[in-house]
Amino acid sequence: MNALTLRDIVAEELGHSYISLTGNCRKKGCLRKTRWSHKLPGFGVRVYDSGRKVYIVQALMQGRTRTVTIGNAKIVNRRQAMTVARRVLIRAQSGQNPADERMKKRKVPLFADFLKSYWKTMSPKWKPSTRKTQTNYRTAYLDNAFTGKFLDEIVEEDVVSWFNYVTNRGGPGAGNRCLDILRAMLNKAEEWGLREEGSNPCTFVRINKRRKFERFLSDQELERLGNALDAARKTYPLHSVIIYLLILTGCRKSEITGLRWSEVKGRRLVLTDSKTGPRTVWLGEEAHMLLTCLPRRKGHPEVFWNPRTRKPIRSMGSFWVKIKEDANLPGVRLHDLRHSFASHAAARSETLPMIGKLLGHAHITTTSRYAHLDDGQVIEASQRIGDLLEEAMCGKRTDIGHER
Template sequence: MTALALRQVVADALAEVGASVVHLRMPRGKPRTTTWLGIEHGFGIRHYATGRNVYIVQTRMAGRMRTVTIGSAAVITRHQATMVARRVLAYAQVGLDPAADRKRIRSAPRFDDFLKEYWDRWSPKWKPSTYETQTQYRALYLDRAFSGVFIDELNEAHVTSWFADLNNRTGPGAANRTLGILAAMLNKAESWGYRLENTNPCRSVRPNRRRECERFLSRAELERLGQVLAEERVAEDSVRASAATAVTLLLLTGCRLGEVLGLQWQDVKGNRLLLRDSKTGPRTVWLGNEARALIATLPKRKDVPWLFWNAALRKPIRNIHHQWYGLLEHAALTGVRLHDLRHTFASHAAMNKETLPMIGRLLGHAKTASTARYAHLDDEHVLKAAEQIGSAIYAMLDCP
């Protein structure tokens, strides 16, 4: 490793921690002393008679002991100097040439050009629903981000500032989703040789805390919603009727909204739904008698493949949020999302003593840990369990 290469290591590392290299020309012949700090072997601070204190690192390179000046202690902090020293020592130990690495990535594209390349090369591997969602986030939050910045120059400061602005423009969930897309992009930038390895700045950005999904409908709430759904399913407005039927099917199956609205008649196989494009890939949803009877009420035409479709527009129904808000108002319900119907399905399954593995299979979860967040019990069931356990222990104590 050459001295020029190590100088480049120092420059890169200092730039990464937000400091600048200070080039010093010390008068020769002056006495000097060095205090080895012990944090890293070979890392210390050199004291000159002029009063200057300079951080240095010594290591063996190409069979020779070399001393690298990091910078003045008056300009950079000890922590910054330590980070730089560790980088220098790491490169020296593995025999890498950072100057060559910089030359390799110097031809890296700008962010907007890389964004297009990433989409062209990687998006064909996504599911159709994933492509649609990711492309929406790209258009809203990534297409005009980091204007003029080269992909290898993108650092923690850029990403932190962008994420803060993103949180001001959208919700915490959308911000987290977009951050995940950016992180995946920068990982590919490393794999494709545009960035140095292990330099993804998204790793140091803390995502927003996820919303705890503890909202599910109680028995009384389900009764009120059920009355409204029964009325709406026979409404003259076909879209309202279809929306009410879709909501009912969500409650009876625990499916996601996109899974139900995307159903085609070819997916209905007796007492099963064969989902071609669920979040976790193709899966089977088993139908109870009520769900099968509900699907049988839907009008079926040879030239219409979908279960839920807009007869006026002759298109599938893709969004029922407007109708959902009307249902909530009529049922006097507040704070309930469509996805909470899936949570309701899982919670009532747990309250009926179904096991987590069984609930996970019904919901299509790959891991039991994903199912646990749905298996909350309401106060009535907790109180009942406490009373039963207390009574059993009291009987065993044989108390008078």
């Protein structure tokens, strides 16, 4: 430990940006005397001929005596100075090297600075849609998070407090999504050596309970929806076709509303930017015919370009509200059409891997969330199994009776 280290200790204790190192006064005419404390050896007050008084602390480090000014007696009182001196002497005697710790901390960036560098490094690797979504969450909830904290100072309590704030402001879904982003960031910080391995404070933070939707449309509900769309098709032809395609393909809304003519390849949609990356959607005859009948507008690559608004159709909110009212489908979401596609496929004995391929799922566990059967189909299946078991049991009883 050297003189700079001791000076750093005092600066750390007092919060001063600079503490002067004292030594022998070599200025001509400079007179001073030091009054040492009997209660705390090494602590004293230095009095100059000008009347100025400063508190000092003296400690033996690496065989050399070092003296450091704690502060002017007009600014720091004796009790405060003694407290600082006592801590300095203890740390010096224990052989701690705060200078090394401070250098280490200087290498760890503030959270705000790490966020910028992380985004610059990682976001180019994300899909455009993912980058857009993640950036929206960053702007809303991450840019102003953990203000003034260094990256390795963030602990679980900080994360929980921030997570609750995001949840209260943006809802459970936003809270979970932002927590996933932060968890990935801090994992990368460990990988880059900016946090200790296994120190991610997000690890044991409990996410918000996810709502499980098992709503899908029955054959009767689909019939009512078809009638409502047929009635609206004259007034809103493009909006109606979008709904039809969502039903017939099981695509996500953004995959259809963002569809470009360059992605329409005969009986296929070759999507360049779906949620799980590029994928192919195979079209049935009805879906293919709907797309074939749509006009192509020169200079506009979007399939669903609205000539009335001179913009591509992106929002379906108001139209869907009207359609589901006409079809008497209260509470049904657009995403339930995708759910219905998967559920009806499962009800017709399509395998989960096949349904996952049709929906563009990356993992079979995701597909299993959609493959539900309605109560009627479950009852029918239970009845069929029960009949088979009953027949088997009855046959067994007949045989036994015959033997007797």
